[in-house]
Amino acid sequence: MTERTFNRVSPLQDVAVQGRFGADRGAVGVSFTVRHPMSIITVIARAGQGAATAEALKGYDAQWAGPDQWFVLAEGRGEGALYRELKSKLSGLASVSDQSHGRVIIRIAGTKARAVLAKGTPVDLHADVFPAGKSALTQMAHVGVHLTRVDADTYDLSVFRGFSESFWEWITEQAEEFGYQVI
Amino acid sequence: MLIPCPHCGTRPVEEFTFLGDAAPTRPTTNDPSSMEAWYEYVYLRNNPRGTIDEYAHHSGGCRAWLVVQRNTETHEVYGAVTARAFASRKEAVAKGEQA
Numbered sequence A: 001m002t003e004r005t006f007n008r009v010s011p012l013q014d015v016a017v018q019g020r021f022g023a024d025r026g027a028v029g030v031s032f033t034v035r036h037p038m039s040i041i042t043v044i045a046r047a048g049q050g051a052a053t054a055e056a057l058k059g060y061d062a063q064w065a066g067p068d069q070w071f072v073l074a075e076g077r078g079e080g081a082l083y084r085e086l087k088s089k090l091s092g093l094a095s096v097s098d099q100s101h102g103r104v105i106i107r108i109a110g111t112k113a114r115a116v117l118a119k120g121t122p123v124d125l126h127a128d129v130f131p132a133g134k135s136a137l138t139q140m141a142h143v144g145v146h147l148t149r150v151d152a153d154t155y156d157l158s159v160f161r162g163f164s165e166s167f168w169e170w171i172t173e174q175a176e177e178f179g180y181q182v183i
Numbered sequence B: 001m002l003i004p005c006p007h008c009g010t011r012p013v014e015e016f017t018f019l020g021d022a023a024p025t026r027p028t029t030n031d032p033s034s035m036e037a038w039y040e041y042v043y044l045r046n047n048p049r050g051t052i053d054e055y056a057h058h059s060g061g062c063r064a065w066l067v068v069q070r071n072t073e074t075h076e077v078y079g080a081v082t083a084r085a086f087a088s089r090k091e092a093v094a095k096g097e098q099a
Helices: A050-056 A081-089 A113-118 A161-178 B032-043 B083-098
Strands: A019-021 A030-035 A038-045 A061-064 A069-075 A094-098 A103-109 A135-140 A143-151 A154-160 A180-182 B002-005 B009-012 B017-021 B051-057 B065-071 B077-082
Touching (some): A030 A161, A038 A050, A038 A081, A038 A103, A103 A113, A103 A143, A113 A161, A135 A161, A143 A161, A161 A180, B002 B065, B002 B077, B065 B083, B077 B083
Antiparallel strands (some): A030 A103, A038 A069, A038 A094, A061 A069, A103 A154, A135 A143, A143 A154, B002 B009, B017 B051, B051 B065
């Protein structure tokens, strides 16, 4: 039998068209990037193993995703590689599941990024309480969003794949008044 | 109405799904003599004017079950604890009453 390999296609491939949109004077307020392809793994610590799991995840790009729960991310790793690695490493400590195909991460960056997000989320995004590296679970436009601050003006928004197109249309509309670029 | 989630911080009520009164305690036995207790647990609810503890699921956030204490008269929210912490507190109180 011939071995077939399938290319992973971003669910936003036909929607996230490159270019500049919205207000067309001056510098753009924000830019959007679809981070793809990503390895996204959900880690949920077993009862009483929260601290041990957090310790074992040191060195990984692990983002808080609820009490004793994390999203572990990696770019440029082969299909399922990170899942298999964590599965064996966290054996007995935590339940691990591969969400790489289930979620889409949209990166929003720019001086107006906070202003765009503030239209949708009640989370306080002031740097004193929401510094770089911090994550929050919230809702924007009725869609569950895992929000992470990457640096002062950059945020990652992780949403379920099935909601990603609707979410993309909503968030780009919010950015129109500032002018936005899709990279 | 703002609810202080112990995991996420202060969030609006729109992110939460309410289940109802957290006061009834589930009977621990199926013994026929406990049918009266089951009937009470399943069907009978107080409708207090004042302070009430209610189960709330933070469905739009950390997805944890909480117990929110609020005032039905003034809509003031006094606080929120995890359902687990609430259950162990209730258990401790029940044990204290028995002793």
